[in-house]
Every structure is written in C-alpha cells, then in structure tokens.
Amino acid sequence: MLTPVLARIDADLDQATARLLDLLRIPSISTDPAYKPDCDRAADWLVEDLRSLGAEASKRPTPGHPMVVGHIGAGKPHLMFYGHYDVQPVDPLELWHNDPFDPQVQDTAHGKVIRGRGSSDDKGQLMTFVEACRAWIATHGQLPARISFFFEGEEESGSPSLIPFMQDNASELQADIALICDTGLFDAETPAITTMLRGLLGEEIIITGPDKDLHSGMYGGAAINPIRVLARIIASLHDDAGRITLPGFYDGVPELGNALRAQWENLHFDARAFLGDVGLTTPAGEAGRTPLEMLWSRPTCEVNGISGGYAGDGFKTVLPSRASAKISFRLVGTQDPLKIRETFRAHVRALLPPDCTVAFKDHGAGPAGHMSIDNPAFEKARKALSDEWPRPAAYVGCGGSIPIAGYFKTYLGLDAMLIGFGKDDDLIHSPNEKYDLRSFHKGIRSWARILAALSEQ
Amino acid sequence: MLTPVLARIDADLDQATARLLDLLRIPSISTDPAYKPDCDRAADWLVEDLRSLGAEASKRPTPGHPMVVGHIGAGKPHLMFYGHYDVQPVDPLELWHNDPFDPQVQDTAHGKVIRGRGSSDDKGQLMTFVEACRAWIATHGQLPARISFFFEGEEESGSPSLIPFMQDNASELQADIALICDTGLFDAETPAITTMLRGLLGEEIIITGPDKDLHSGMYGGAAINPIRVLARIIASLHDDAGRITLPGFYDGVPELGNALRAQWENLHFDARAFLGDVGLTTPAGEAGRTPLEMLWSRPTCEVNGISGGYAGDGFKTVLPSRASAKISFRLVGTQDPLKIRETFRAHVRALLPPDCTVAFKDHGAGPAGHMSIDNPAFEKARKALSDEWPRPAAYVGCGGSIPIAGYFKTYLGLDAMLIGFGKDDDLIHSPNEKYDLRSFHKGIRSWARILAALSEQ
Numbered sequence: 001m002l003t004p005v006l007a008r009i010d011a012d013l014d015q016a017t018a019r020l021l022d023l024l025r026i027p028s029i030s031t032d033p034a035y036k037p038d039c040d041r042a043a044d045w046l047v048e049d050l051r052s053l054g055a056e057a058s059k060r061p062t063p064g065h066p067m068v069v070g071h072i073g074a075g076k077p078h079l080m081f082y083g084h085y086d087v088q089p090v091d092p093l094e095l096w097h098n099d100p101f102d103p104q105v106q107d108t109a110h111g112k113v114i115r116g117r118g119s120s121d122d123k124g125q126l127m128t129f130v131e132a133c134r135a136w137i138a139t140h141g142q143l144p145a146r147i148s149f150f151f152e153g154e155e156e157s158g159s160p161s162l163i164p165f166m167q168d169n170a171s172e173l174q175a176d177i178a179l180i181c182d183t184g185l186f187d188a189e190t191p192a193i194t195t196m197l198r199g200l201l202g203e204e205i206i207i208t209g210p211d212k213d214l215h216s217g218m219y220g221g222a223a224i225n226p227i228r229v230l231a232r233i234i235a236s237l238h239d240d241a242g243r244i245t246l247p248g249f250y251d252g253v254p255e256l257g258n259a260l261r262a263q264w265e266n267l268h269f270d271a272r273a274f275l276g277d278v279g280l281t282t283p284a285g286e287a288g289r290t291p292l293e294m295l296w297s298r299p300t301c302e303v304n305g306i307s308g309g310y311a312g313d314g315f316k317t318v319l320p321s322r323a324s325a326k327i328s329f330r331l332v333g334t335q336d337p338l339k340i341r342e343t344f345r346a347h348v349r350a351l352l353p354p355d356c357t358v359a360f361k362d363h364g365a366g367p368a369g370h371m372s373i374d375n376p377a378f379e380k381a382r383k384a385l386s387d388e389w390p391r392p393a394a395y396v397g398c399g400g401s402i403p404i405a406g407y408f409k410t411y412l413g414l415d416a417m418l419i420g421f422g423k424d425d426d427l428i429h430s431p432n433e434k435y436d437l438r439s440f441h442k443g444i445r446s447w448a449r450i451l452a453a454l455s456e457q
Numbered sequence: 458m459l460t461p462v463l464a465r466i467d468a469d470l471d472q473a474t475a476r477l478l479d480l481l482r483i484p485s486i487s488t489d490p491a492y493k494p495d496c497d498r499a500a501d502w503l504v505e506d507l508r509s510l511g512a513e514a515s516k517r518p519t520p521g522h523p524m525v526v527g528h529i530g531a532g533k534p535h536l537m538f539y540g541h542y543d544v545q546p547v548d549p550l551e552l553w554h555n556d557p558f559d560p561q562v563q564d565t566a567h568g569k570v571i572r573g574r575g576s577s578d579d580k581g582q583l584m585t586f587v588e589a590c591r592a593w594i595a596t597h598g599q600l601p602a603r604i605s606f607f608f609e610g611e612e613e614s615g616s617p618s619l620i621p622f623m624q625d626n627a628s629e630l631q632a633d634i635a636l637i638c639d640t641g642l643f644d645a646e647t648p649a650i651t652t653m654l655r656g657l658l659g660e661e662i663i664i665t666g667p668d669k670d671l672h673s674g675m676y677g678g679a680a681i682n683p684i685r686v687l688a689r690i691i692a693s694l695h696d697d698a699g700r701i702t703l704p705g706f707y708d709g710v711p712e713l714g715n716a717l718r719a720q721w722e723n724l725h726f727d728a729r730a731f732l733g734d735v736g737l738t739t740p741a742g743e744a745g746r747t748p749l750e751m752l753w754s755r756p757t758c759e760v761n762g763i764s765g766g767y768a769g770d771g772f773k774t775v776l777p778s779r780a781s782a783k784i785s786f787r788l789v790g791t792q793d794p795l796k797i798r799e800t801f802r803a804h805v806r807a808l809l810p811p812d813c814t815v816a817f818k819d820h821g822a823g824p825a826g827h828m829s830i831d832n833p834a835f836e837k838a839r840k841a842l843s844d845e846w847p848r849p850a851a852y853v854g855c856g857g858s859i860p861i862a863g864y865f866k867t868y869l870g871l872d873a874m875l876i877g878f879g880k881d882d883d884l885i886h887s888p889n890e891k892y893d894l895r896s897f898h899k900g901i902r903s904w905a906r907i908l909a910a911l912s913e914q
Binding site for chain 1: 735736
C-alpha cells in the first residue's frame, strides 16, 4: 500500500511546494488586529484545500480567529491532526532578505529551502500532513484511517479561544490519538517524537523597602536597600551544586528510565556545538547531570528580568524604594506548579528583613507534559519515522513549554504525539524564516508512513 | 564689640531678606546651558554686593560659569568663605506652589520661611555670611579679620572648573582656614559643625554570559544566566551581620573616640523619626552599631541600580545575555578608594563562573573627609554657635560626600569648617525649596559671633 503513495509524493513535490507557497502568501499574523482579514483568508484557504481532498470541512468562528475543522474517511483508528495557520509578526522587516510574504524556494549551501514567514512555523509543517493525505487519496482513492483536521489561528497569540472551543466541541473532537506537527527533528539525520515537555511557572516579585527613593549618602547604612534584599533572595534559590533550594521542589521529579537514558546517550548530543552557537562552553546546570537532562528532564529556576534603582547612563546615588524580578520555573514530571508557587512565595516572605514588603504577580502556571509511550501508536510511529530517515527516531524532551499536548489530554482525553521536521536553524519567530525542502518532502513521506503504520491493526 | 553687631543684624533683617530675594530672582541653573546668562548675572550681582561692602571683588572667567573672588580687611586671621550661587533645575515645575524664581516670605505653621529655588541651597546660606560682614562693617567701619570670598557657579553641575581654578590661583586663595556654608543644623535647636564626610566609590559591573538573549525554555538549565551570577555577587558583599565582606575593606575605618561618642549620644538622635519619615522602623546597617554610626562613621556598600532581561509589563521567557548593576561604597576614615576598587573587582572576578565575563565602569572615587578639630578655630566656632542657639553645637558627620572640603585641603592646604543652617525639611533639589527665616536670621548672627570668636587672638 505504502510504496505507490511514496512514489506519488515524490512526483507531486513541485505541486505540493506550490500549494504551500500559496498559503505562505497570506499574511496571517494573529497578534496584530490589522491582519484579521488575512487570518480569515488563511482559514478559508484551508477549508477549500480540505474540501478538495473530499473532507467535510468548515471554518468555525471563535471570539478571536476562526478554527478550521475537517473530517474524512472511516474506520479505525481515528486520528486527529493539529496544526496552526497563524504566524508571528515579521519585525524587524529590514532584516529580511526578501518579502516575508513573497515566499521563495532558494538554493543554499545546505540544499534548497522554502523561505518566508510561516514556512517552518507552522504552515509548512501543517501541510506535510495534508499532503500525505492527498497522496494517499490520489493513490488509493481513500485514506487508511478516519482523519480529523483541527487547525488553529491563534497559536502565536496565546490561543485564547482554544480551550473553550475544545470544551464546546468535545464530542466532535473525539479521536483515538492526536498528532501534532509543531516540533523539530533531533538533528538533520534523526527524527524525533517529543514525549516530555517542561511545564512553566511564572512569578514576579516586587520588594518595597523605604516608601520613597532615598539619597544613598544621607540614608545609606541605616535604611534597608530592596535591591540587596532581592539579590539575596535570588542567590538563595540555588545551592552551590546548581540545585534549587525550595523545600519539596524536587517532589515529582523522576529519574530517567534506563531505556530512555540509553536512547538519549545514543543521540550523541553535541553540547559543545549547542552551547558554542551562543558563545558558551560549559553546561551550567545541576552538577552530575548530562546536558540533555538539564534541558529536557530537569527542572530549572531562571531570572528572566530584574530592575531597580537607576539604570540609565552615568550614576545616581539613589537608594531605591523598590526592586523587582521576573522569575520562572521550568517543571518536569509531576511537579505541582501551584504547590511550588506557594513554596516559592513562602520562601521569599521568610527572607524579608524588617520593613520590607513583597507583592507577587502571577504570570501563569502549567505542569509538565509527559506523553505515556505505553500507547502502541508511539512505537509504530517511531518505527515508521526510522524507516524514512537516516538514523532511528528518538523519544526526546523539549525544554520549552508547548501546552497544546496537555490540552488534548485534559480537555479531550486524548494522548498526543508531537512529531515535526523543523530544524534549529529555521529562524522561526525571526527574520528570514525557512523550512528545508528536505524537511517538507521527507515530512510528507514520514506522515504517509505513519498513516500506514497506525492503520495496520 | 559683638553686641552692637547683633543688634544691627536684628534691625537690618528685612533689608537683608530683601537683598536675598533679589538674588533668588536670578534663575542661575548651572546645569542647563539656557541659563548661562543668568549664572553670569548672579555672579555680577555678587561682585556688586561685595564691592558695596568695600571689598575688592571680581568675576573670574572659567571654561564654565564664572567664579566670584573678593578680598576685604587686613590682619589675622585670614578667613576664606566659600558658597555657591548656582541652583538646581526646578522640574517638575507643576509641583511648585509659586514661581521658583519669584521668591516669597511666607507664614507657615512652623514660622516664616523664604520660599524659592536656591533659598537654602545655597544662596540663602551664602548670604548669611555676607550679611554678617555687612553688619560688622556698618557697626564698626571694618571687619575684625581679613576675609576672602570664593563663590562658585558650578556646584550643582559637578564643579568641573573648581580644581583647575584652585590650582591656577593657589597663591591668591591662601588663608588660615576655610569656612563653608552648605550644610545643615543637626536639628532646629542644635547647630552643627560637620567634621566627617563619607567618601564615595562608584562602580558599575556588566556581566555577560551567552552572546545573545536566549529562550529560557530551550536553553534554561544548560546556559548560564548572568542575572543569577550578578545576584550571587551582590549577595556575597555583605555577611549576615551586615558587614562588608571584601578582604581588607575595614582597613582605615576608625572607632569613634570617647569624646565624640559621648557628644553623639548627647544629641539624642531620633532614629525612629528619621526612619519613620521614609516608612521604615529598623536601622538596617551593621549589627551592634548606633544609627548615627551607620550614617556618619561607618562605611557602606549599596546597590544604586540593577537591570537585566525583560522588565516591561507582562512576562518574557528570556535568558538574557547581560545583567548590570551600579554599586557604590561610602567610605570613612582613611579607607583607600582605589585599593577598595581593586579588591572589589578581584572579588567580582573570583565569583565569575565559566563563560561569564565582566566589564567595569569607573564612576568616581573620593576618600572620606575628616576635619582635624585640633585647629583651635573649631572649638572657638563651636562655642560661638552654642551661644547663639538653644542647644550646644555638635561635631557631626555627614553620610553624603561633599568634596569641597577635601579640595581645600588637597589643593590649597587649608583646613575647612563646614557650618550651615539648613534643615532636613528644606526641600533642597525639590519643588518648593525653602529656608527658614530663623535659619537666615540666626545664621547671620552665628557668623557674626564666629567672626568675633576667631578674631580674638
């Protein structure tokens, strides 16, 4: 069944690329109200494209940008595919070498690339799945499984309508498993299924000491300085081994299983190159942990911003009234973000000297996502990916926080597989975003293989 | 000799006030080039006023605003009087209740005040001395000593011309002792001679980790965070008892002598009120030190500003490339600012983890000023002040750094006595600056007494 589908994909690549370029020409920037009609147009384009496959598809209004939902085929399994059609803004425009919405196929030293905003994040990735379905239908007149498509237009602007839409349409959005194409390869040769996503707790603390800014000569020595208090609090959050000191913080942080540890070792992650790209040489996390653990399976506490007193040119001998910091925790395993928030706040309060007060701002709390790979679909997909790419596919972690997988689990009860073909050098969210033509081509072939693998009962 | 001079001062107070108001009407804001002609005009006004006393006075050009130098009288001792005729800017103008350069004598719940920019800092204080001289001359036809006047027009803008002018005119500026009127009373009842001024060392440190801002999810855990490094450095600068940890930092920090300690205890400094005014209750300096020691005779290390990462509204999961802080040390005794700078920089470098670099910016270094009260002029002046005011005069410290006294010593070899009549609530540098009419009146009388006391051989 599969071989002619793959042949069809190869033969149709130029047309598939042309369709993607067509979609990329629509400037569907979701965060900017000026582009609302374009977001709508991108949704219409997708509805039309799904209908051209024979799907029953429609644009579904939300208080924000519309969702696109489509269904096609019958039987088991029922696969739900998610992608997003909205894109990031393009500023600074002057750094682009071509119009971000006049996409081009370009030759580079590393092969052909599709250049343009959204090429990798996420229109190109979204279309790998659609094109795989198109090739199946063109070859066999039908798909090997029942497929639902679920495309969002607000992923780059915080997905405000997503959860309400899932809740309101929970029965229509039922399936056996969700497939999400918004992640990357492990490296150019090694495909990946992302099974661990770190959670995120964001906190802001504002320490107030004196009720006004003071002269550091007239008051210094007798008046408490909130910057010093803040620095002590921040310094107290890690011990000398890089571990976070909050009591109970590591509750729910699992050790890697042997199988996963072996697989990760087998990836031969090049920490030297990863850090070297940003001017660093030395992994800075917990003593005794590998770089991949630091990035994927260990929690962190970072200071994302700090301010207080005078930060302009020159010098001002001010003893400031206030100092503040934005602090985030990346969470893993079953760490409880709300419990950690309380522990963190209690820790900060306990370190306050007399006369200092603290205000906290909540900047969100989401637990880590752990995909259970017990579902046999994971091993089937991993084998299918391994057949397509030079090196075997790996289960990997992701240091960032992609909430969509958790939402499928929480609101629809669905396991989700995160599979994607982006590369670290795709410049997503930056000027000159690109998607390797090879990622697009082998991405389509990968989904064709996965459809075949998952539909083998 | 003195009694008729004091009577003359009392009788002439309205005219003296009118002369001060006239000087206050000249907007001699030295930092703003738009007011350069006004600074010039203020200098001319003073030259004319000194000439009206019979002094040989002239306006002396500098690359900035002019100095005013005058000489009058003969014999011993030769007293050099310093004040400054320039004033601070008046922003925010909307917070003033009257035009800052249309000065008024106003009744308040605490007595009459002269309201206007420069009334306390420093035109009103400067004129206390000039008016005392005028009363002596009006009463006795001459002064009891040789007097030189030295008025600066750049004190509020960093005094760029002062040291070169002292060096170029060192022989003309010789005298037996300098009198400086730019400080305050200890409290409304207690006059003060400021004999200890803290020095100041200003440093800025910029810590760089990664060579660009990173995503805290993608890199957090493996990449070093310069805000965390900076916080650790700042936290390391004090121990739990509030002492500064730099090696050798306390070299040259003297303990208070018994006499001074007894005098300070006798001041019954109201730390509760001092701190209460700024919303604090608890002296925050070194354990085991009195609040006045913390403010006057102990060194400090303060963070005057800190910045790094994202400090705007909301949250950004950035792991920043850089973080920086402005840090100042107030110094006492014979602490060596250049040696402490080197110790501080070595301490910072020693705390840098791999991959972090630091850049330092020098924001000035000046040692503490300690007036030796061995010169008998100090006890004479203290007695004269004690005769004028309800409570005995005290030798006090000043937490801030007034470099002028040190310059007289360094560049002219002169001891300097800092005597002034400002009050903490004078709102210098702020909207609605005022000078108590009582400060002005008793200030003039105080200088008349000091002139008498110093000229008794």
